[in-house]
Each structure stands twice: as structure tokens, then as C-alpha cells.
Amino acid sequence: MKKKNIIIWAIVAIVVIIAGYFSFGGGQKKASGKTVTIGIMSGVKQEDAIWKTVAKTAKSKYNITLKFKKFTDYSQPNKALTNGDVDLNAFQHYAFLNAWNKANKTNIVAIGKTFITPIRLYSNKVKNVKDIPDGATIAVPNDATNESRALYLLKNAGLITLKNDTDLATIKTIAKNPKHLQIKELDASQTARSLSDVTAAVINTNYAQAAKIDYKSAIYVEPVNKDSEQWINVIAANKKDKNKQEYKEVVKAYQTEKTKQVIKKQYGTAEITAWDIKLK
CATH class of the missing domain: 3.40.190.10 (Periplasmic binding protein-like II)
Structure with a gap:
């Protein structure tokens, strides 16, 4: 009888240990999943x-x-x-x-x-940024963040300069415009459609894709630098x-x-x- 009791208690002890393992040890990895x-x-x-x-x-x-x-x-x-x-x-x-x-x-x-996703400058009229003529019209998105981004692109392309300490660029923050570019502000979704009417347009990649414009055809790509x-x-x-x-x-x-x-x-x-x- 005593031997039987020892066996029973041993089994109970094993069950307790296994339960503890799954509650606090072996089962912890599964329980900790988020x-x-x-x-x-x-x-x-x-x-x-x-x-x-x-x-x-x-x-x-x-x-x-x-x-x-x-x-x-x-x-x-x-x-x-x-x-x-x-x-x-x-x-x-x-x-x-x-x-x-x-x-x-x-x-x-x-x-x-x-x-x-770098923003890009596209044109149906010129093949190179250097070929943009004096007085050319450039279309840019008119919402605050994308317009600023477009103007920084034009700055990095060497077409304009911006005033010092410019955070959110606007037409008013253009410091120098040596080619007397005309900046045409349009809804971002309309910039791709404007290509036939302007010399060049800054177009977000998603709108270029929607208009079936090959992003590789851009004449200038926004560089990945401190400005961007x-x-x-x-x-x-x-x-x-x-x-x-x-x-x-x-x-x-x-x-x-x-x-x-x-x-x-x-x-x-x-x-x-x-x-x-x-x-x-």
C-alpha cells in the first residue's frame, strides 16, 4: 500500500511539473505572441x-x-x-x-x-534639363507638401534657388529664377495631363503610373539627399x-x-x- 501511495504521489508531482512547464516555461513562447x-x-x-x-x-x-x-x-x-x-x-x-x-x-x-519614391520632372518637348528654354512653363503640384518638394527638385536641378532656411518652399521663397520660368500650380492629379501644354511637369510617381508614363523617361529625378x-x-x-x-x-x-x-x-x-x- 505504501509503495502504491508513493507511485501515486510521484505521478501527481510529474503532472504538476508538466503543468508548470506549460504555464510558465515551455508554453511561454506561444503565450507571448503579439x-x-x-x-x-x-x-x-x-x-x-x-x-x-x-x-x-x-x-x-x-x-x-x-x-x-x-x-x-x-x-x-x-x-x-x-x-x-x-x-x-x-x-x-x-x-x-x-x-x-x-x-x-x-x-x-x-x-x-x-x-x-523620388518625384520626377517629365517633358514631351525637351530631352534634358539644360535644354529648358528661357520663359518656359513648368507645372508643379499645388498642395503644400508636394509643391515644396517640386520646388526643391527644381532647385537641385539647377533651375532655381530658394531662400535660406526654407522649410516648406513656395513660389514666394524662390530667391533666383535665372531662366524666368513660369511656375504653373495644378492639382497633383492633373500634372501628368498638362504635359502637352507646358515645357515640363513635376509629377508624382503614382500619377505618372496612372497616366502610363514610364518613370525612366524623366529628364530629372529627385536626388536622395538632405533636401529629400x-x-x-x-x-x-x-x-x-x-x-x-x-x-x-x-x-x-x-x-x-x-x-x-x-x-x-x-x-x-x-x-x-x-x-x-x-x-x-
Whole structure:
């Protein structure tokens, strides 16, 4: 009887140890898995392919499950982040984020760089920036951030100079215009259509693609330098959450060689990974 009791207690002890293992040890890895919801823009198949790769890396390397909430309006993802409907978002560059925080009194911060899509200057009339004649008309987007970006492109192309300490460039901040260029402000979606009416136009890549304009036909491409740093896209979080480990791991899952290869496959050189570039 005593031997039987010893066996029973031994079995009980083993069961307790196994239960403890799964509660506090061996089962911990599974229990510690996190789910992170990211707000992105809908309708972009290339981006879906990129995030599919990132999600696989996040799951396999960090045991993080990524979920996505898609938006159709650029005013929505930051509102969703502030309201807690998503944990992170990935759709905007530094300039848009800074302008949003200022206008809406929010505390959203960038926690990791993703890519930059250089804006380009196109023309049906000249083949080289140097061939743009005196008095030529150049179309630029008329919204604040894209107009500033377009004017910085013209500056880097050597066509104009801007006043010192210019943050958000406008026509009024042009310091020198040696070719007496006429800057025509248009809705960004109309710049591609203006090519037949102007000497050249600064066109965002998405609108160039929609108009079936080969980005390789551009006569000038925005250089990736200190001027263009503000146009680098980012993964963003609420400031209070910026140091959360799982969010940092999402960034790490994005910033990999595998992601870089997928971006190149999806966009060619139209989009450039930005987390490892040196800005001059």
C-alpha cells in the first residue's frame, strides 16, 4: 500500500511539473505572441506584396502576427492611430507627418524608415534639363507638401534657388529664377495631363503610373539627399508607444534584405529603400 501511495504521489508531482512547464516555461513562447495592427492605404498591390513578406518575417522571427487595416483617404490612418484603432501606420513621409501633427495637435512619431519614391520632372518637348528654354512653363503640384518638394527638385536641378532656411518652399521663397520660368500650380492629379501644354511637369510617381508614363523617361529625378530626407516614408506610432518592443521588432522585420528584394521586384528603381542610405 505504501509503495502504491508513493507511485501515486510521484505521478501527481510529474503532472504538476508538466503543468508548470506549460504555464510558465515551455508554453511561454506561444503565450507571448503579439498581434500588431498596421494602417496602410488600400488598392496598392505592390505594397500588399511587400507587407506579406514583412508579415512572414515578423511571425517567424519575432512571433508577431501582423494584421492590416486599409484606408482609402490619407486623412484616415493618423486619426485611426490616435484613436487606437490601429497600433502603427505606414503610409506617410516625414513632411506629411510633421504637417499633420502641427495641424491636429497630435503626438505621432516616426519609429522606422521604409522607402522613398523620388518625384520626377517629365517633358514631351525637351530631352534634358539644360535644354529648358528661357520663359518656359513648368507645372508643379499645388498642395503644400508636394509643391515644396517640386520646388526643391527644381532647385537641385539647377533651375532655381530658394531662400535660406526654407522649410516648406513656395513660389514666394524662390530667391533666383535665372531662366524666368513660369511656375504653373495644378492639382497633383492633373500634372501628368498638362504635359502637352507646358515645357515640363513635376509629377508624382503614382500619377505618372496612372497616366502610363514610364518613370525612366524623366529628364530629372529627385536626388536622395538632405533636401529629400523629409520625403522618406516611415512606420509611425503614438509617441507614448514608440519604445514598445514589439513595435521595434515590426520595424526590424521590415528593414531586411528580403524586403529590399521584394521592393526592387515590385517597383524597380521607382522606389528606393531608405533605412540604410547615407544622405549627402
